[in-house]
Structures are given as C-alpha cells and as structure tokens.
Amino acid sequence: MHINLISDTVTKPTKGMLDAMMSAQVGDDVFKADPTVNVLEEKVAKMFGKEAALFFPSGTMANQTGIKLHTHPGNQLICDKYAHVYNYEGGGVSFNSGVSCKLIDGHRGMITARQVEAAINPPDFYHSPLTSLVCVENTTNKGGGACWDIEELKKIKKVCLHHNLAYHLDGARLWNAMVQKSETPLAYGKLFDTISVCLSKGLGCPVGSVLVGSKELMNKALRVRKIFGGGMRQAGFLAAAGIYALDNHVERLVDDHKKAKEIGEVLLNLPYIKTVEPIETNIIIFEIDESVMTGEVFVDTLKENNVQIIGMGQGKLRIVTHLDYTNLMHEKFLNILKTL
Numbered sequence: 045m046h047i048n049l050i051s052d053t054v055t056k057p058t059k060g061m062l063d064a065m066m067s068a069q070v071g072d073d074v075f076k077a078d079p080t081v082n083v084l085e086e087k088v089a090k091m092f093g094k095e096a097a098l099f100f101p102s103g104t105m106a107n108q109t110g111i112k113l114h115t116h117p118g119n120q121l122i123c124d125k126y127a128h129v130y131n132y133e134g135g136g137v138s139f140n141s142g143v144s145c146k147l148i149d150g151h152r153g154m155i156t157a158r159q160v161e162a163a164i165n166p167p168d169f170y171h172s173p174l175t176s177l178v179c180v181e182n183t184t185n186k187g188g189g190a191c192w193d194i195e196e197l198k199k200i201k202k203v204c205l206h207h208n209l210a211y212h213l214d215g216a217r218l219w220n221a222m223v224q225k226s227e228t229p230l231a232y233g234k235l236f237d238t239i240s241v242c243l244s245k246g247l248g249c250p251v252g253s254v255l256v257g258s259k260e261l262m263n264k265a266l267r268v269r270k271i272f273g274g275g276m277r278q279a280g281f282l283a284a285a286g287i288y289a290l291d292n293h294v295e296r297l298v299d300d301h302k303k304a305k306e307i308g309e310v311l312l313n314l315p316y317i318k319t320v321e322p323i324e325t326n327i328i329i330f331e332i333d334e335s336v337m338t339g340e341v342f343v344d345t346l347k348e349n350n351v352q353i354i355g356m357g358q359g360k361l362r363i364v365t366h367l368d369y370t371n372l373m374h375e376k377f378l379n380i381l382k383t384l
C-alpha cells in the first residue's frame with residue numbers, strides 16, 4: 045500500500061466523479077457553448093453571491109488573472125511573505141502584470157488590517173509604486189492550513205475601501221476553512237472583489253479552479269484567460285467533476301481535518317519531533333530535532349515504508365491529508381510513525 049501525503053492534489057477521480065464526467069454534456073467553451081461549464085460557473089457565482097464566474101485550468105491562472113484585473117504595470121500589491129501568489133506562481137505577478145509585491149511579515153501567512161494600512165504607499169508620493177491591490181490566502185498553504193478570523197478580513201476590507209484598493213482572495217483551500225469554521229461562501233463573496241477557488245485540491249477533481257466577481261470583471265477575465273492560454277474547448281468533462289465535487293466532497297473535508305489532527309498528536313509524542321504547528325485543517329507542518337535525525341533521513345525512512353511526505357525548506361516538513369487517504373492508510377501510517 046502506497047501512502048502519498050505530499051499534497052491534496054494527488055487524488056484521482058472517484059467512481060461517482062468519473063461517471064459524472066463521462067456523461068457530461070459538452071460544447072466548445074471558447075464560444076461559451078459548453079453547457080456543463082456554464083452550469084458550474086453559474087453554480088459557483090451563486091454560491092458566493094457574485095454576478096459571474098469563470099472556469100480556469102489552474103489556481104495559478106485564476107489568481108494571476110485576478111491580479112491582472114486589479115493592477116497596471118508598475119503598481120504594487122500587498123500580501124503576506126508566505127503568499128502563494130508571491131512564492132509559488134513562478135514570478136507571475138511581475139511576468140504577467142508587471143507588478144511588485146510589498147511583503148508583510150504576518151503570522152502563519154495571515155496579516156492584520158493595521159499592517160495593511162501601514163504598507164500602503166502614499167498615492168501622491170510618485171517615487172514609490174502605486175499600491176492597488178491586497179491579496180490574502182485562506183487557508184494558508186505555507187502557513188500550515190491556518191484559517192483566518194473573518195473579522196480581520198472585514199477590517200482589511202474597510203482599509204481597502206478607504207484607500208481605493210482592490211481585494212483578492214486566493215481561496216484554493218477556502219472550502220477547508222469554511223467547513224472548519226462553519227462559514228458561508230456568501231460571507232466571503234460580500235468581502236472580496238474577486239475570489240479564486242480550487243476544485244483540484246481537497247475536493248478531489250483532476251483539474252480546475254473558478255474565479256468569481258462582478259459581470260464586468262469576469263468579462264475582462266475572459267479576455268485575460270484567453271491571453272494566458274487558458275481557453276479550453278470541451279471543458280465540460282472537467283466542469284462535471286467540479287459540479288460533482290461541490291455536491292459530494294465539501295462536507296467530508298472534516299474527515300481530512302480529523303485525520304490531520306490525529307497525525308499531529310502522534311508526531312507531538314515522538315522524541316525527535318521539535319515542533320508541530322497548530323493544526324486547523326488538512327495541512328501539518330512540523331520540524332525534526334536535527335540533533336537526533338535530519339529531515340532528509342526522516343523523509344527517506346518514511347519512503348522505505350511506502351509513505352511519501354515533502355519538505356518545505358528551512359527544515360520544515362509537510363503532510364497533507366486528502367480524499368484518497370483512507371482509514372486503512374491512516375491506521376497504517378500512525379503505526380509506522382509510532383514504530384519508526
């Protein structure tokens with residue numbers, strides 16, 4: 045039995061999802077004529093109380109489109125130093141939009157309204173880049189699946205309104221946060237100009253993200269997506285997976301969170317584990333006491349036991365639970381950890 049815990053993106057479609065994909069009605073989505081893509085977009089827009097939505101091949105492209113919509117070359121966006129848009133999107137912020145990032149030293153990938161306010165460049169001081177956008181991430185990937193306090197997000201919204209800044213949410217794992225904190229998509233839709241959500245992470249789809257916003261913004265996004273090469277033809281096969289996942293795979297995320305907590309508890313009791321970051325959702329970030337064992341040896345030893353986990357740099361290791369991590373695998377993995 046191979047146990048892959050490197051990411052929640054490693055899942056394969058379930059039988060139900062495959063059936064939904066195979067029976068999808070499709071058309072050419074570049075002509076907006078794929079009925080299943082249209083249903084998915086309407087469904088997600090409605091969930092978030094937004095006018096429109098657009099289906100994307102990846103979370104990266106959905107975020108990069110959001111950034112492109114809200115900025116002009118030479119502008120600056122504000123984000124946490126851990127932000128995916130800054131660290132893991134290949135420098136797309138500068139490549140695609142000609143924008144720089146003002147990085148904030150936040151807590152587990154989350155920043156405060158006060159920090160945002162202090163990071164805004166005065167608009168009349170023409171020596172500095174013009175601040176035009178604030179990007180936040182929920183849950184935070186590099187921050188270990190941490191969930192925001194929605195009250196802080198509301199405070200940041202006020203700052204954005206006051207300073208005329210756009211507000212984008214990288215909600216790749218927003219489903220995990222909403223399930224964990226009993227929050228609604230509508231509450232998030234009210235706060236942000238654009239939100240990207242991934243279908244290919246905790247929800248178990250093979251491909252797909254959705255960007256939501258106003259009709260005007262999504263019309264512009266359609267053009268940007270085309271320029272980025274993200275116009276897909278019979279994409280309904282993929283959208284059908286998304287619809288199935290939204291109907292069947294959201295509530296079950298609590299199971300991934302429970303398993304992650306249980307793994308964390310076992311890790312905490314191992315003599316060679318230095319720290320385990322608080323576990324709120326499906327991501328576990330921890331450090332090995334390198335005076336006892338290096339992270340590399342730990343990863344290799346797990347590999348010999350058919351378990352794959354991943355390093356995050358700076359001595360940190362990451363485990364992510366997901367739809368394909370079964371109860372049986374969980375039992376086996378906990379035993380492996382206890383007997384290493």
Ligand SMILES: Cc1ncc(COP(=O)(O)O)c(C=O)c1O
Nearest residue numbers: 102103104105128181185214216
């Ligand atoms: C927080 C966050 N945002 C965006 C993305 C990008 O998604 P994709 O891999 O579909 O481009 C990821 C992927 O891991 C992520 O963790």
